[in-house]
Amino acid sequence: PKYTKWTALVASITIFVLAIFIGFEIITKVPPTLHTPLMSGSNAISGISIVGALLSTALGANWFASLLGLLAIIMATVNVVGGYMVTHRMLSMFQKR
Amino acid sequence: MLDSHIIVNLVYLVAAVMFIFGLKMLAHPRTAVRGNMISSIAMLIAVVVTAYLVFADGNATWAGWLLIGIGLTIGGAIGVFLAVKVEMTQMPQLVALFNGLGGGASVFVASAELLGLTDAEATPDVMLAIGISGLIGTVTFWGSLVAFGKLQEIDLFEKPLPIPAPQAFNAVLGVVLLVLVAIMATTGMGWPFLLIILCATALGFTLVMPIGGADMPVVIALLNSYSGLAAAATGFVIDNNVLIISGSLVGASGIILTQIMCKAMNRSLVNVLFGTMQPGGGPAGSDD
Numbered sequence: 001p002k003y004t005k006w007t008a009l010v011a012s013i014t015i016f017v018l019a020i021f022i023g024f025e026i027i028t029k030v031p032p033t034l035h036t037p038l039m040s041g042s043n044a045i046s047g048i049s050i051v052g053a054l055l056s057t058a059l060g061a062n063w064f065a066s067l068l069g070l071l072a073i074i075m076a077t078v079n080v081v082g083g084y085m086v087t088h089r090m091l092s093m094f095q096k097r
Numbered sequence: 098m099l100d101s102h103i104i105v106n107l108v109y110l111v112a113a114v115m116f117i118f119g120l121k122m123l124a125h126p127r128t129a130v131r132g133n134m135i136s137s138i139a140m141l142i143a144v145v146v147t148a149y150l151v152f153a154d155g156n157a158t159w160a161g162w163l164l165i166g167i168g169l170t171i172g173g174a175i176g177v178f179l180a181v182k183v184e185m186t187q188m189p190q191l192v193a194l195f196n197g198l199g200g201g202a203s204v205f206v207a208s209a210e211l212l213g214l215t216d217a218e219a220t221p222d223v224m225l226a227i228g229i230s231g232l233i234g235t236v237t238f239w240g241s242l243v244a245f246g247k248l249q250e251i252d253l254f255e256k257p258l259p260i261p262a263p264q265a266f267n268a269v270l271g272v273v274l275l276v277l278v279a280i281m282a283t284t285g286m287g288w289p290f291l292l293i294i295l296c297a298t299a300l301g302f303t304l305v306m307p308i309g310g311a312d313m314p315v316v317i318a319l320l321n322s323y324s325g326l327a328a329a330a331t332g333f334v335i336d337n338n339v340l341i342i343s344g345s346l347v348g349a350s351g352i353i354l355t356q357i358m359c360k361a362m363n364r365s366l367v368n369v370l371f372g373t374m375q376p377g378g379g380p381a382g383s384d385d
Contacts, residue, residue, distance in 0.1 A: 009222050012333060012341055019329075019342045022117060023349025027357070030124045035358050039318050040192045041123045041133050042350055045116055046324040047199045048140065048343040051147045052206035052331050057168065058151040058161035061213025068212070070164045072205035077172025078179070079199035084137040085180035086191055087123075091130045093185065 037090045044083025050076035101153035108146040109339035115139035116343050120350060143339055190248035193241045193317045196324050200237025203327040204294070207231050210334050211287050219285035226333035228278035231293045234327035239301025241320050247310050258306050270300045315358050322351025 030038055053076045057069030116139050122132025148165070151157045176195075183191050207230035214223070246254035260266050274296050277289040308316055325347025332340025356366050 005220070008336065012336065012338070015338055016329060016333075016341050016345050019113075019345040020349045023346040023351075024353060026117065026121050026346070027124050027350045027353045030354065030357055031126060032361055034124060034126060034129060035318075035354070035361070036188060036192070036314070037129060037133075038123050038354055039314075039321055039351075039358075040188070040195075041136060042120060042347045042354070043192055043196045043199065043321045043324065044140070045120065045136055045343050046196070046321065046328050046347040047202070048116075048143065048340055049199060049203045049206055049328045049331050050140075051143055051337060052328075052335050052340055053168070053202055054144065054147045054151065054165060055335060055337075056206050056209035056213075057164050058157040059154060060161070060209055065209040065212040066161060066164055068205045068209040070168045072202040072209065073165065073168030074172040074175070075198040075205065076202035077169055078176040079195045079202065080140055081173045081176030082180045082191070083176075083195045083199075084133060084140070085177060086183075086188065086195070087133045088130070089180065089185075090188060091133060094126075 033094055037087050040083060041087040044080055047076050047079035047083055050080055105146050105150045112139040112143040113339055113342040189314055190245045193244040196321050197238045197241030200234040200324040200327050203331045204231050204234035206331050207334050211290055221282045224285055225282040226330050228281040228293055230327055230330035230334055231290055232274055232297050233323050235294050235297035236301040237320050237323045237327055239298050240305045243302055243305040244313050244317050248313050263303055263307055267303050270296055315355060318355040318358050322348050325351055
């Protein structure tokens with residue numbers, strides 16, 4: 001079979017759609033005390049754009065692209081590091097009660 | 098056979114599965130702490146293996162590595178500082194702020210990619226993904242900042258917008274944005290991206306500004322879902338599976354969480370989506 005760019009795109013769309021379905025199914029009943037930690041924890045996951053930020057900084061087409069990448073790294077790292085730590089802090093507060 | 102891209106993508110798959118388990122465990126009281134741990138380790142794995150990818154690629158300059166080091170150090174320091182210093186009562190606005198930064202990061206990655214595109218690479222799918230990433234990411238960024246400002250009780254964000262018909266204004270903005278994205282996708286031109294950023298900035302403000310402070314947790318949950326979708330769109334831009342999986346995971350589960358929070362607060366999701374919540378303090382539900 002002949003693999004083209006479009007083959008890869010269809011594969012990506014397949015992954016996207018299936019992951020959407022997993023996302024819908026994964027969360028069912030959440031006790032109200034976990035609403036905010038869950039929001040915070042999943043927010044930290046959306047900081048995954050840090051991966052894209054690393055790639056575009058190191059392999060950027062020119063200095064301006066690398067600069068935008070640097071800004072992206074800083075923002076995404078705050079999101080990731082802060083997000084996980086804050087979630088942990090919230091959860092440990094509940095456990096003490 | 099096993100070149101670096103294959104190894105990296107397999108490790109990305111491991112990270113993605115760990116995100117799924119982590120998120121699932123985070124929704125249950127007994128496993129929540131461990132779930133968050135697993136998810137954070139997955140993130141670390143994704144970052145480390147991406148650094149390996151850059152290393153194996155061999156095209157990174159020392160300046161590139163330096164920028165990575167600087168970025169991770171500054172971002173990490175700010176993240177730790179905020180997470181440790183902020184008071185427990187200010188957690189919701191901190192989450193809003195983090196969420197906005199995540200959305201902003203997606204926009205910058207998409208912008209950096211757009212800068213490096215050759216004409217041959219500017220195919221409809223890539224341009225569509227860049228446009229959508231810029232659109233959703235910018236709305237997330239400014240919307241989250243407004244949510245942050247409202248929860249922080251900054252006066253500027255408490256005032257009503259000087260727009261006579263906000264609903265119609267949002268609808269027009271939305272249509273303009275879709276047209277701009279369509280122009281990018283069909284023509285392969287980059288300039289509409291700047292207009293997308295501009296209009297999406299306005300939309301981020303006009304969507305969240307009219308909503309009352311009591312409803313902010315629901316809005317942040319929704320914006321969290323958006324930032325996931327922005328990351329997924331960025332995944333399509335750079336053709337990266339871990340971004341697509343994690344982003345869509347957060348995007349979809351974020352919608353469900355929004356719905357759950359709406360129910361807890363006696364709100365309807367449709368009203369949130371179209372920004373027709375009652376301003377001011379509505380009846381707060383069992384949440385918080």
